[in-house]
Amino acid sequence: MLDKTNTTSQRDILIVPEILKEDLAKVETIIRERSDSELVERINQVLLHIFGSGGKRFRPLLTLSAARLLGYEGDHHLNLAAAVEFVHTATLVHDDVVDQSKQRRGKPAANYLWDDKTSVLVGDYLFARSFQLMVSADSLRSLAVLSDASATIAEAEVLQLVNQNNSSISVDTYLTIIQGKTAALFSAATAVGGIVGKGTNQQIRGLTEFGNYLGIGFQIMDDLLDYEGHSPELGKNVGDDFKEGKVTLPVIRAIEQADEKETAFWKRVFEDNNIMDGDLERALMILKKRGIIEEVRSQAFSWSEKAKNCLEKLPDNHIASFLGNLADNSVARKS
Amino acid sequence: MLDKTNTTSQRDILIVPEILKEDLAKVETIIRERSDSELVERINQVLLHIFGSGGKRFRPLLTLSAARLLGYEGDHHLNLAAAVEFVHTATLVHDDVVDQSKQRRGKPAANYLWDDKTSVLVGDYLFARSFQLMVSADSLRSLAVLSDASATIAEAEVLQLVNQNNSSISVDTYLTIIQGKTAALFSAATAVGGIVGKGTNQQIRGLTEFGNYLGIGFQIMDDLLDYEGHSPELGKNVGDDFKEGKVTLPVIRAIEQADEKETAFWKRVFEDNNIMDGDLERALMILKKRGIIEEVRSQAFSWSEKAKNCLEKLPDNHIASFLGNLADNSVARKS
Numbered sequence: 120m121l122d123k124t125n126t127t128s129q130r131d132i133l134i135v136p137e138i139l140k141e142d143l144a145k146v147e148t149i150i151r152e153r154s155d156s157e158l159v160e161r162i163n164q165v166l167l168h169i170f171g172s173g174g175k176r177f178r179p180l181l182t183l184s185a186a187r188l189l190g191y192e193g194d195h196h197l198n199l200a201a202a203v204e205f206v207h208t209a210t211l212v213h214d215d216v217v218d219q220s221k222q223r224r225g226k227p228a229a230n231y232l233w234d235d236k237t238s239v240l241v242g243d244y245l246f247a248r249s250f251q252l253m254v255s256a257d258s259l260r261s262l263a264v265l266s267d268a269s270a271t272i273a274e275a276e277v278l279q280l281v282n283q284n285n286s287s288i289s290v291d292t293y294l295t296i297i298q299g300k301t302a303a304l305f306s307a308a309t310a311v312g313g314i315v316g317k318g319t320n321q322q323i324r325g326l327t328e329f330g331n332y333l334g335i336g337f338q339i340m341d342d343l344l345d346y347e348g349h350s351p352e353l354g355k356n357v358g359d360d361f362k363e364g365k366v367t368l369p370v371i372r373a374i375e376q377a378d379e380k381e382t383a384f385w386k387r388v389f390e391d392n393n394i395m396d397g398d399l400e401r402a403l404m405i406l407k408k409r410g411i412i413e414e415v416r417s418q419a420f421s422w423s424e425k426a427k428n429c430l431e432k433l434p435d436n437h438i439a440s441f442l443g444n445l446a447d448n449s450v451a452r453k454s
Numbered sequence: 455m456l457d458k459t460n461t462t463s464q465r466d467i468l469i470v471p472e473i474l475k476e477d478l479a480k481v482e483t484i485i486r487e488r489s490d491s492e493l494v495e496r497i498n499q500v501l502l503h504i505f506g507s508g509g510k511r512f513r514p515l516l517t518l519s520a521a522r523l524l525g526y527e528g529d530h531h532l533n534l535a536a537a538v539e540f541v542h543t544a545t546l547v548h549d550d551v552v553d554q555s556k557q558r559r560g561k562p563a564a565n566y567l568w569d570d571k572t573s574v575l576v577g578d579y580l581f582a583r584s585f586q587l588m589v590s591a592d593s594l595r596s597l598a599v600l601s602d603a604s605a606t607i608a609e610a611e612v613l614q615l616v617n618q619n620n621s622s623i624s625v626d627t628y629l630t631i632i633q634g635k636t637a638a639l640f641s642a643a644t645a646v647g648g649i650v651g652k653g654t655n656q657q658i659r660g661l662t663e664f665g666n667y668l669g670i671g672f673q674i675m676d677d678l679l680d681y682e683g684h685s686p687e688l689g690k691n692v693g694d695d696f697k698e699g700k701v702t703l704p705v706i707r708a709i710e711q712a713d714e715k716e717t718a719f720w721k722r723v724f725e726d727n728n729i730m731d732g733d734l735e736r737a738l739m740i741l742k743k744r745g746i747i748e749e750v751r752s753q754a755f756s757w758s759e760k761a762k763n764c765l766e767k768l769p770d771n772h773i774a775s776f777l778g779n780l781a782d783n784s785v786a787r788k789s
Contacts, residue, residue, distance in 0.1 A: 278494045
């Protein structure tokens with residue numbers, strides 16, 4: 120189990136290889152150019168706000184890494200990496216409407232600055248632009264992977280919605296939700312890098328599984344950080360899931376182990392949606408007391424280990440080492 | 455200029471060729487099968503409601519007709535036709551969120567029966583499924599056309615949104631909006647039929663233009679029907695655009711010709727959003743008095759004529775005649 124010092128140092132040692140840095144800079148240019156609307160200034164304002172707020176570009180980095188890992192020398196991976204970021208951003212913009220979020224990446228959310236209508240339509244715009252980019256990359260197989268992932272994401276988001284305020288949600292359903300809403304796109308991101316990089320079927324399968332396990336670990340950590348993270352770094356408020364009635368792994372585990380009094384507490388918060396002052400602190404105290412913070416962190420780490428094992432089927436080079444570090448980093452982060 | 459009797463008879467004589475009827479039945483099966491979610495029952499409930507509400511299947515019919523017009527014998531046109539209907543339905547579902555509609559096709563709108571969140575996500579799901587279907591049709595060129603159209607639709611919807619309650623919108627901006635939000639998909643629908651039907655570039659261009667002009671005429675008529683249509687047939691309330699502050703061609707023309715008193719009236723309704731009892735009736739009276747109903751109808755007819763002229767570049771067979779009738783019908787309809 121890593122303590123905080125270790126966590127910080129692991130995060131600090133993530134060094135992005137030069138070739139990927141150069142690729143990322145080109146992807147930024149593609150993102151800017153290919154999201155531009157000649158017709159509607161409002162779209163550009165919204166997108167400037169969204170893309171200008173930064174973001175880790177974690178998913179494009181996966182596509183770029185997968186392609187470069189296999190020695191790819193062309194430039195179709197750049198379009199696919201940008202397409203992946205567009206799909207991701209489209210879902211974020213729509214999620215913020217669904218969750219009625221006020222903040223995203225430490226800045227006001229688009230739906231809050233403009234309105235829900237604008238966010239619905241700009242999300243659609245980004246989604247369409249992502250498919251235009253995929254077409255530019257000239258790979259029907261990549262298109263198949265990314266359109267499958269997009270359908271899976273939407274399905275999982277609805278599954279999450281219908282399970283809002285359901286305090287008896289199972290770990291299995293939780294895993295189905297995060298596999299769909301997060302890991303499917305991670306997995307598609309590495310897969311299309313492998314496809315464009317002309318990997319063997321075994322290599323593409325390895326990359327697909329790597330992305331999938333990585334995404335599951337990443338999301339479990341994200342859900343944990345919503346309870347123990349620090350707002351300025353996370354760029355959102357701690358306790359958002361709690362307030363929105365989103366039952367995630369820490370709470371599912373706490374409910375499984377709850378005594379009578381705790382059961383009543385969780386029911387009041389998640390089923391009755393009746394949150395009082397001090398409830399978040401009480402929830403955190405229960406999670407700590409029952410060792411759930413460490414247990415869930417350890418689960419995230421084991422998914423990350425599973426991801427790293429997939430790298431064995433792939434060429435052993437400095438990009439592979441970077442992907443290994445990325446897997447460590449994705450669960451050792453504090454934001 | 456057609457009178458009502460003529461209108462009705464023209465609509466009644468629209469006979470769909472047998473081969474297209476058979477194709478349409480197969481498209482219905484594809485729509486049902488390919489929209490099904492194994493994972494999330496809510497999605498199936500919403501889609502059963504939406505697709506069960508009927509709809510003209512006008513756009514799929516365009517794709518099927520274009521392919522069959524060129525003698526296409528395969529079945530990729532079926533997937534593309536279903537994909538076009540998915541894109542259309544996704545935009546309808548999102549539009550109803552944007553417009554906060556209560557009705558669609560004479561039934562309660564999905565956002566009204568469930569909620570906005572569900573509609574945003576189910577729209578995304580349909581959009582993703584549409585791209586999966588396009589991939590099945592194995593044509594990158596069709597994917598390019600349909601992803602371009604999807605981006606254009608979203609752009610035009612935002613342009614429409616930022617011009618809501620703008621009583622000084624020009625006819626040009628109006629035409630840009632309807633070309634984008636309606637004609638782009640009509641045009642893509644006929645184009646992909648032509649592509650899959652292996653038409654020459656000239657034929658595909660002819661089909662593309664046919665769809666475009668048809669779509670413009672169709673939307674002008676739709677906007678006119680919002681003032682003079684009959685609710686039970688239209689499946690929505692007359693005066694929706696009026697109430698939503700959507701400034702369409704009849705109103706643009708009325709504002710251009712308005713005297714001082716009328717200018718104040720239009721400003722109060724569209725700019726100040728201050729609608730009183732009897733205002734819709736007053737608007738209708740002005741439109742009639744100034745001959746705008748007939749003028750706008752005649753504009754719709756001339757776009758339909760332009761569409762029919764495009765058919766001259768295409769094989770002259772019974773499908774071409776059907777498309778000609780369809781063009782007549784699209785502006786002679788009452789719903």
